[in-house]
Amino acid sequence: MVPRHPRLDPLADRYAARTHGMKTSEIRALFSVVSRPEVVSLAGGMPAVTALPLDAVGSMIGELVSGMGAQTLQYGSGQGDPRLRERICDVMALEGITDASPSEVVVTVGSQQGLDLVTRVFCDPGDVILAEGPSYVGALGVFQAAEARVRHVPMDDDGLIPEALEQALLECRANGDRVKFLYTVPNFHNPAGVTLSEPRRQAIVDIADRYDLLVIEDNPYGLLGFDHEPMRALRARDDQRVIYLGSFSKTFSPGLRVGWVLAPLAVREKLVLATEAQVLCPPSLTQYAVARYLDTQPWREQIKLFTELYRERRDATLESLDALMPPGTTWTRPDGGFYVWLKLPHGLDSKLMQPRAVGAHVAYVPGIGFYADGSGREYMRLSYCYPEPDQIREGVRRLARVIEAELDLHSTFDAVDTGTFRAVGRSDGSAARTVVGPANSDRIED
Amino acid sequence: MVPRHPRLDPLADRYAARTHGMKTSEIRALFSVVSRPEVVSLAGGMPAVTALPLDAVGSMIGELVSGMGAQTLQYGSGQGDPRLRERICDVMALEGITDASPSEVVVTVGSQQGLDLVTRVFCDPGDVILAEGPSYVGALGVFQAAEARVRHVPMDDDGLIPEALEQALLECRANGDRVKFLYTVPNFHNPAGVTLSEPRRQAIVDIADRYDLLVIEDNPYGLLGFDHEPMRALRARDDQRVIYLGSFSKTFSPGLRVGWVLAPLAVREKLVLATEAQVLCPPSLTQYAVARYLDTQPWREQIKLFTELYRERRDATLESLDALMPPGTTWTRPDGGFYVWLKLPHGLDSKLMQPRAVGAHVAYVPGIGFYADGSGREYMRLSYCYPEPDQIREGVRRLARVIEAELDLHSTFDAVDTGTFRAVGRSDGSAARTVVGPANSDRIED
Known part of the structure; x- marks a missing residue:
């Protein structure tokens, strides 16, 4: 007989090898959060389907x-x-x-x-x-x-x-x-x-x-x-x-x-x-x-309509980032698609920061979700495809405040030098050395 | 450089282990045959969707x-x-x-x-x-x-x-x-x-x-x-x-x-x-x-309508089989669903017989498709879900003639005793001994 304790999986020893490594993606884990109306979600990659006829x-x-x-x-x-x-x-x-x-x-x-x-x-x-x-x-x-x-x-x-x-x-x-x-x-x-x-x-x-x-x-x-x-x-x-x-x-x-x-x-x-x-x-x-x-249907014209709409949202995103982000924050400048990839100021960790961002009613996807090797903590993905421009501006405003508060906290911790925060946050840049993100300066010349 | 000869797959040594064992199913292999209008297909398992509102x-x-x-x-x-x-x-x-x-x-x-x-x-x-x-x-x-x-x-x-x-x-x-x-x-x-x-x-x-x-x-x-x-x-x-x-x-x-x-x-x-x-x-x-x-929608009533329709087709199938099949042929008698499982007279092989059946404009699925071990050659699956009752009767009539012709051919070969036909066709029943089909008499009592 197998144990029937509700917290134990009686089949735990029965799964295939591949199953043991399966885990919820950083995006799916956010699903319940981003559907709350008070949260501006820059997390999901949902297209603007209501722009269809x-x-x-x-x-x-x-x-x-x-x-x-x-x-x-x-x-x-x-x-x-x-x-x-x-x-x-x-x-x-x-x-x-x-x-x-x-x-x-x-x-x-x-x-x-x-x-x-x-x-x-x-x-x-x-x-x-x-x-x-x-x-x-x-x-x-x-x-x-x-x-x-x-x-x-x-x-x-x-x-x-x-x-x-x-x-x-x-x-x-x-x-x-x-x-x-x-x-x-x-x-x-x-x-x-x-x-x-x-x-x-x-x-x-x-x-x-x-x-x-x-x-x-x-x-x-x-x-x-x-x-x-x-x-x-x-x-x-x-x-x-x-x-x-x-x-x-x-x-x-x-x-x-x-x-x-x-x-x-x-x-x-x-x-x-x-x-x-x-x-x-x-x-x-x-x-x-x-x-x-x-x-x-006029599908080519519809694609033009989609791109106009996404361009407007991209513009709202980049303008807000330019206006509001604290020094040390960098990001990519997409000329199409749905996403901006943002790098936090030195020492910050997007995964650790996430609960505070959700508390401030803004959501993003932490960078670690996009690496197979656990790196990427200094990055986050911002999606501009779904929210309206005004929501985007509000979302970036909230995010900027969260980052600023993190920087304040970080400098306080730095002053007392506990060391712990740095280690968890990989503020020594060790991740960036092995895998170079797009906004990183370790670019190989070509 | 890889060879570009069109008949060679340059990636042949690149596939995963699982890919080498993949093969077309006996059903999918019949796809082009059964869609020809002159063929009565007792092969596919397509539901009668046109009975929907x-x-x-x-x-x-x-x-x-x-x-x-x-x-x-x-x-x-x-x-x-x-x-x-x-x-x-x-x-x-x-x-x-x-x-x-x-x-x-x-x-x-x-x-x-x-x-x-x-x-x-x-x-x-x-x-x-x-x-x-x-x-x-x-x-x-x-x-x-x-x-x-x-x-x-x-x-x-x-x-x-x-x-x-x-x-x-x-x-x-x-x-x-x-x-x-x-x-x-x-x-x-x-x-x-x-x-x-x-x-x-x-x-x-x-x-x-x-x-x-x-x-x-x-x-x-x-x-x-x-x-x-x-x-x-x-x-x-x-x-x-x-x-x-x-x-x-x-x-x-x-x-x-x-x-x-x-x-x-x-x-x-x-x-x-x-x-x-x-x-x-x-x-x-x-x-x-x-x-x-x-x-x-009245989905329970729709299911009743479907079952009435399939029952009529099942009846047409069993009545035709009873009336037309040569001695030595046996089959199951379903009281629901889509399928009859038919066992050919001793020595016949449904896979070898298939080209002659298609030539006579009737299609079925050879039994070997339903076994992982290559057995099942004496069986075939007949589906009654899709054709109208009259088509079913005609299809069973054609099938009965093909089986009778096979029996004639078989008895001729038996007379000259080449041995080859038997070996390919497993007419010694070796497959049936290891894996018992439902119409087989090797039933374990319970």
């Missing part, structure tokens, strides 16, 4: 069910609806991917599932994945579930640093590590807010070729640029070594959970088998909804 | 988007919509699960994802899963992807045989196998069409208790009985050792991909972390659609 989209989806219920309510193919896969190729052409065939596309339940599938297809426990430092928190969750080891590669304001990537590859080779792929978010990085520059794109692809490196290009934000046309995707430069992940979560709706993977045919075959084992097929209704939306 | 469902879903787009098009919680989880508890109460709390429910992308999550949370490579022989093909795909080993436990017309389960457990114990759980479909089994009898339900739960065995109860068809009220679920008898998988695919719509897992809280926590790593959250729109459907 809801009546038109509602009629469109209603008609899909009434008129095509035999298809939209029925099982579909594991690879995804053929019509949607065609339209996905049109969308990718906007970023220079003009040679993609619908047969190379697998529709997924958000690009999150796409990344999970790619990781399951390629990674055994102990394999190494290279990823920017910081990196998308949801990707780190996938890699952890696959029992892969993540090695972060530093970024700066121009994105991933090619020399640092090459150095990481050489070190992995020397260690005998099996590097399965580089995971990168080249456009309007989550959480760093930076974009991989044009010359670096070619440099990364060249390195991939030289080192026979597979690249997973995760691109949910690429069409949400404020200042220029979309940049040419890595996949547009290499159709054999780059696997591309796309999503309609930010250009249309995240609640439909429609994303995709574009992969060479041999890999695509494996991905279809993997997704059939995981979900049989993606939901038919949501796929038809996206395909019909692209067929009948 | 499509206009009403269409209006309902359209209004959900127009009126509640801020919720239905937005990200939701990883565990699933709270209102839907409440309604799921109401649905489960129909099968005697009256103590379930919405907090113990995780909404999944079909129950397929639920099974995948449970398997990922519990199974390391090499772990053993007990499953009926035959077993649901989609479950075998999940277990294979987890690199688990499946040990089949025989069934008969009353479902899984408790004595055989106990024997399997003892043998696994003697072998030092780590048995992670029993996977079972107690109601209107896919593919066997049989239902676990009332006394055996208690016997299975008692064995689970005695051997400290976790049971995964997969129940997509439980409400689709033709002759009596739903039977009491295994989960209703044991809330600690039974993890229950449910689905709206057969009671409402498979194209929405809404299923669920009911699990003790400690397990539920792990499942939520696993699903967040896999898909972030299930689609919001489809969850709201199901919850609203349960709130506003």
Whole structure:
């Protein structure tokens, strides 16, 4: 018999190895906090879906069910609806991917599932994945579930640093590590807010070729640029070594959970088998909804409308930060997407500071959530995608006050020199030395 | 440089161990065949969704988007919509699960994802899963992807045989196998069409208790009985050792991909972390659609309508089989669900016969798809859920002719005694001796 004490898990010795490492992400942990109305949340990455023409989209989806219920309510193919896969190729052409065939596309339940599938297809426990430092928190969750080891590669304001990537590859080779792929978010990085520059794109692809490196290009934000046309995707430069992940979560709706993977045919075959084992097929209704939306609604104009709205919120964020943040605070200046990556003044710790921020009714995501190695305590992610500009300004004001109060507290503690605060807060910068954040000055020249 | 020859996969040495074992299921392999209009397909398991009130469902879903787009098009919680989880508890109460709390429910992308999550949370490579022989093909795909080993436990017309389960457990114990759980479909089994009898339900739960065995109860068809009220679920008898998988695919719509897992809280926590790593959250729109459907539409009456329709098709199937099948052919007699499990006359092989059946414009799923160990060649699964009764009768007529032609051919080969045909076809019954199918006479008495 197993013990039935309610606080003990009788199955604790029964779980798979991967399960023991699973933990709530820093973002999900905040869920109950950020939904309180008095809190200004700069934490979540929720798109502004109410900017969609809801009546038109509602009629469109209603008609899909009434008129095509035999298809939209029925099982579909594991690879995804053929019509949607065609339209996905049109969308990718906007970023220079003009040679993609619908047969190379697998529709997924958000690009999150796409990344999970790619990781399951390629990674055994102990394999190494290279990823920017910081990196998308949801990707780190996938890699952890696959029992892969993540090695972060530093970024700066121009994105991933090619020399640092090459150095990481050489070190992995020397260690005998099996590097399965580089995971990168080249456009309007989550959480760093930076974009991989044009010359670096070619440099990364060249390195991939030289080192026979597979690249997973995760691109949910690429069409949400404020200042220029979309940049040419890595996949547009290499159709054999780059696997591309796309999503309609930010250009249309995240609640439909429609994303995709574009992969060479041999890999695509494996991905279809993997997704059939995981979900049989993606939901038919949501796929038809996206395909019909692209067929009948002014989706390019809608993306422009979204970017205008996000640009206004980005401006409110940067203006407030410029006006209010105490000296020693630095941040990135995104020209698209949802996020600013902020570095606290020397010695402060965003995770330790979090309860006080929530007490002051402002929420952010602590930087440690975006590193697999526990570093990042001096950073935080601020999202401007969801709150209105006035809320953003109020949120930044509250945050500035919290940081100032922390600085006061910190200088008091420094005066009495307990040492403890420093150690927990890594105020010696030890984390920053091993993994360079984008706003850090340890930039490798190139 | 990697070779670029189009027929070689340059990444062949790069995949994870689990990927090498992935193969197309016998059902998915038939996809292109069964969609040809001249073929009567008794292969697929597609529900009769056009029997739904499509206009009403269409209006309902359209209004959900127009009126509640801020919720239905937005990200939701990883565990699933709270209102839907409440309604799921109401649905489960129909099968005697009256103590379930919405907090113990995780909404999944079909129950397929639920099974995948449970398997990922519990199974390391090499772990053993007990499953009926035959077993649901989609479950075998999940277990294979987890690199688990499946040990089949025989069934008969009353479902899984408790004595055989106990024997399997003892043998696994003697072998030092780590048995992670029993996977079972107690109601209107896919593919066997049989239902676990009332006394055996208690016997299975008692064995689970005695051997400290976790049971995964997969129940997509439980409400689709033709002759009596739903039977009491295994989960209703044991809330600690039974993890229950449910689905709206057969009671409402498979194209929405809404299923669920009911699990003790400690397990539920792990499942939520696993699903967040896999898909972030299930689609919001489809969850709201199901919850609203349960709130506003006559869903119990709709299930009655479905069962009437399936009963008529089951009758057409059994009457045609009784009238037309050659001697030596046997089959199960389902009183609910979608499937008949047919055993061919001695010496015939359903996989070898398949091209001739397709040539005669009838499709079925060969039995080997439902075993992890390559057995089952003498069986096939016939689905009556989708074709109209007249099509079913025509399909069975064609199938009977194909079997008769095979018998003729077989007796000719027997006469010249080449031996080859027998070996490939396992006409010596060797497969049946190790794993007993439901129509087999090797039934253990109980």
